[in-house]
Amino acid sequence: MKELLSKLKFNEDGLIPAIIQDATNGQVLMMAWMNAASIDRTIATGKTHFWSRSRGTFWMKGETSGHTQQVKRISLDCDGDTLLIQVGQEGAACHEGYRSCFFRSYEGGKIVETEKRIVDPKKIYKK
C-alpha cells in the first residue's frame, strides 16, 4: 500500500481519477475519484470504494444497488496521476441501469445510445 501511494500524485483536493474497466471483456465501465483512504479500503476489501466530491463521503460501489465491483488488478499510469482498475462487475456499473456509464456516443453530429439498459434503476434505488 505504501509503495503504491508513494508513486501516486493526488490533485490539490487529495484525489486521483480511477478508470474502471471490466476485466472480462475490456469494456470501460465508469470513471470516479479516489483519495488515499478509499484506495486503502479498496485494497483491504477487494471491492472498489470511491470518494464522492459532491457529497464529501466515501461510497462503496454497489452499497445500495448490490452491483459491486470485485477488484482484479490495479494499474497506474506513467505520471502516477491516474489509476486503472480492472474489475468483475456485478450487474450494472451505471446508476441509470446500463452496464457501462458510457452508453452514449457522438455519431454524425448527434448523441446516440449505443447500449441497452439492463436494469430498471427504480427497482434498485428504492427510497
Add this chain to the structure above:
Amino acid sequence: MKELLSKLKFNEDGLIPAIIQDATNGQVLMMAWMNAASIDRTIATGKTHFWSRSRGTFWMKGETSGHTQQVKRISLDCDGDTLLIQVGQEGAACHEGYRSCFFRSYEGGKIVETEKRIVDPKKIYKK
C-alpha cells in the same frame, strides 16, 4: 459539435478528462484532459488533441513522436463529465515508449511492470 458540448460538464478550469482506449483490443492507453476547443479540433481532424494543464497549450497526440491516434468513436458518460475516445493507435501511446501508459500494476504489495517497452523514447523525442 454543439449537441455534444451541450451535454458535457467541464470542470472549473474548463476541462474534461478523456480516457483513450485502443479500438482494436480494448486496452486503455492513457487519460488526458480536453477543453472545448481541443474537442473541436479532435472532431475536425479525426486525431486526438488535448490541453496541457502544465504547459497551457494544445497538443496533438503524436505531433513529435508520429504516434498519432485516429478517432474511431467518442462516447460520454451518464453525468457528461468524462469522455471515452476509442482510437487506432500508431506505435506507443506512452511517452516512455510503452503501448499504454498503464504499464505498471500493484501486485502483492509491490509495483510490477506488466508490459514491455516497444520503442526507445530517446529515438522519438530528439532534442
